[in-house]
Amino acid sequence: MLLAFLALAPAAFAQIRAGTYGVEGQNPDGSSYEGTFELMEGPSAAWVARWNVGNAQIIGLGLIQGGMLALSFNVEGRPGIAVYGVEPDGTLRGTWTSGGGLGTETLTTR
Numbered sequence: 001m002l003l004a005f006l007a008l009a010p011a012a013f014a015q016i017r018a019g020t021y022g023v024e025g026q027n028p029d030g031s032s033y034e035g036t037f038e039l040m041e042g043p044s045a046a047w048v049a050r051w052n053v054g055n056a057q058i059i060g061l062g063l064i065q066g067g068m069l070a071l072s073f074n075v076e077g078r079p080g081i082a083v084y085g086v087e088p089d090g091t092l093r094g095t096w097t098s099g100g101g102l103g104t105e106t107l108t109t110r
Contacts, residue, residue, distance in 0.1 A: 014086045016069050021092070021107035023051060028101025037107050039069075049073070069094070 021037040035053035042048040042061065049060035049071050060082070062071035069084040075098050084094030084107065092107040 014088045016064050016086050020110045022110055023107055025105035027103050
């Protein structure tokens with residue numbers, strides 16, 4: 001049983017880190033996009049995010065809790081939220097919405 005726990009330990013200890021990520025995503029309508037994402041430590045326990053996709057720059061604010069990153073953002077006047085889980089290699093996979101369905105996103109460390 002201890003060996004089984006140790007085999008799972010790396011996934012449990014993967015951490016979300018500040019830095020620059022490549023972003024690949026799918027919009028709710030099925031179209032895809034790519035760009036860059038930057039995650040920075042903000043004031044207190046907050047985190048600040050910046051997506052650069054095409055000509056758009058989107059700023060978000062969020063927190064990390066229990067191995068999950070949750071971010072609020074505003075795009076074209078619509079509020080949105082994104083939630084990501086961390087994989088053992090540091091990749092973040094998430095789902096987001098700004099009220100028009102669900103999109104998906106993968107953030108890969110650079």
